[in-house]
Amino acid sequence: xxxxxxxxxxxEQYNTEFKDVFDNVLKSGWFxxxxxxxxxxNEFAAYCGTKYCLGVANGLDALILIIEGYxxxxxxxxxxxxxxxxxxxxxxxxxxxxxxxxxxxxEPDPLTFLIDPLKIEEKVTSKTKAILPVxxxxxxxxxxxxxxxxDQYNLKVxxxxxxxxxxxxxxxxxxxxxxxxxxxxxxxxNLGAIGDAGAIxxxxxxxxxxxxxxxxxGSHKKxxxxxxxxxxxxxxxxxxxLSVKLKYLDAETDVRRNIAERYNAEIKNPKIxxxxxxxxxxxxxxxxxxxxxxxxxxxxxxxxxxxVQTLIHYxxxxxxxxxxxxxxNLVYPISEKMHQHVLSLPISPVMTxxxxxxxxxxxxxxx
Numbered sequence: 001x002x003x004x005x006x007x008x009x010x011x012e013q014y015n016t017e018f019k020d021v022f023d024n025v026l027k028s029g030w031f032x033x034x035x036x037x038x039x040x041x042n043e044f045a046a047y048c049g050t051k052y053c054l055g056v057a058n059g060l061d062a063l064i065l066i067i068e069g070y071x072x073x074x075x076x077x078x079x080x081x082x083x084x085x086x087x088x089x090x091x092x093x094x095x096x097x098x099x100x101x102x103x104x105x106x107e108p109d110p111l112t113f114l115i116d117p118l119k120i121e122e123k124v125t126s127k128t129k130a131i132l133p134v135x136x137x138x139x140x141x142x143x144x145x146x147x148x149x150x151d152q153y154n155l156k157v158x159x160x161x162x163x164x165x166x167x168x169x170x171x172x173x174x175x176x177x178x179x180x181x182x183x184x185x186x187x188x189x190n191l192g193a194i195g196d197a198g199a200i201x202x203x204x205x206x207x208x209x210x211x212x213x214x215x216x217x218g219s220h221k222k223x224x225x226x227x228x229x230x231x232x233x234x235x236x237x238x239x240x241x242l243s244v245k246l247k248y249l250d251a252e253t254d255v256r257r258n259i260a261e262r263y264n265a266e267i268k269n270p271k272i273x274x275x276x277x278x279x280x281x282x283x284x285x286x287x288x289x290x291x292x293x294x295x296x297x298x299x300x301x302x303x304x305x306x307x308v309q310t311l312i313h314y315x316x317x318x319x320x321x322x323x324x325x326x327x328x329n330l331v332y333p334i335s336e337k338m339h340q341h342v343l344s345l346p347i348s349p350v351m352t353x354x355x356x357x358x359x360x361x362x363x364x365x366x367x
Contacts, residue, residue, distance in 0.1 A: 041199070052201065057197070088134040159174065164285050176203070216231070302366050
């Protein structure tokens with residue numbers, strides 16, 4: 001069976017370096033907000049091209065803390081609105097709700113799966129404070145169009161970069177395309193930890209100082225609490241492991257791009273709608289390679305029987321989830337169609353040419 005994502009094989013490459021990190025952290029006796037976290041924050045900020053990076057516990061916390069940081073600065077308050085795509089993973093929406101703001105859903109462009117800038121402006125109200133574009137599957141949103149709207153209405157732009165580590169737009173990386181950005185380092189991400197982890201990148205010093213306290217019980221100084229914060233800190237071990245993997249991220253992303261381009265060139269099954277390649281290959285990090293099919297259950301079963309594991313990202317749109325039952329009667333036809341038809345094929349930096357060929361052969365042989 002060709003695994004959808006072989007995490008064991010991915011992480012085995014770094015066994016020796018991982019063991020060195022573990023030994024160093026263990027010997028240091030310092031496990032929270034120490035040298036490893038500081039080093040990774042500096043490295044990841046430099047990688048993204050931002051002035052600041054703050055390590056946090058996970059990607060959801062990263063987005064929540066950005067919004068909470070803006071609240072502490074008086075730029076947002078409970079009851080304000082943030083525009084977000086309707087077809088995203090639910091974490092993007094949960095972050096807005098958990099911070100006490102109201103998510104306003106906007107349909108995606110059916111060709112790119114990304115929030116449609118043409119539909120954003122009609123959702124802007126006097127309560128709108130930010131746009132939260134999600135670089136879904138690893139492809140960067142049309143940030144110039146989004147920023148133009150944000151500038152017109154004096155809105156913040158909060159990137160959800162959980163799936164787009166390393167993607168670039170006009171020479172600038174994901175994480176440096178808005179006012180602030182939230183990253184996830186969940187193990188299956190392109191830059192994945194060995195457990196939960198996340199980060200925030202920004203060029204805003206005041207926001208950074210606010211979040212630095214918020215992630216640590218609202219405290220800048222031990223036993224002195226400025227805010228009602230939370231405990232959301234990237235730990236030393238995960239930071240050290242991420243520093244190891246960051247060195248290889250660009251090379252691994254290039255492998256993903258090569259696989260995606262090969263899929264697009266060699267998959268010829270008329271039943272399969274392939275993703276549209278960006279004009280600039282660097283705009284897509286290919287966290288996921290997502291096709292659209294009519295007979296999803298049949299083809300998924302067929303591929304499994306032929307040794308190819310696939311996944312569905314994501315089967316139920318956020319507005320149909322019980323967590324948001326007040327939205328269950330709403331209709332977002334583009335999102336609903338996507339969630340009914342999407343299927344993710346294997347793509348990872350450790351796939352061999354033979355494995356890629358077998359996936360292509362299996363997909364093309366489905367009748």
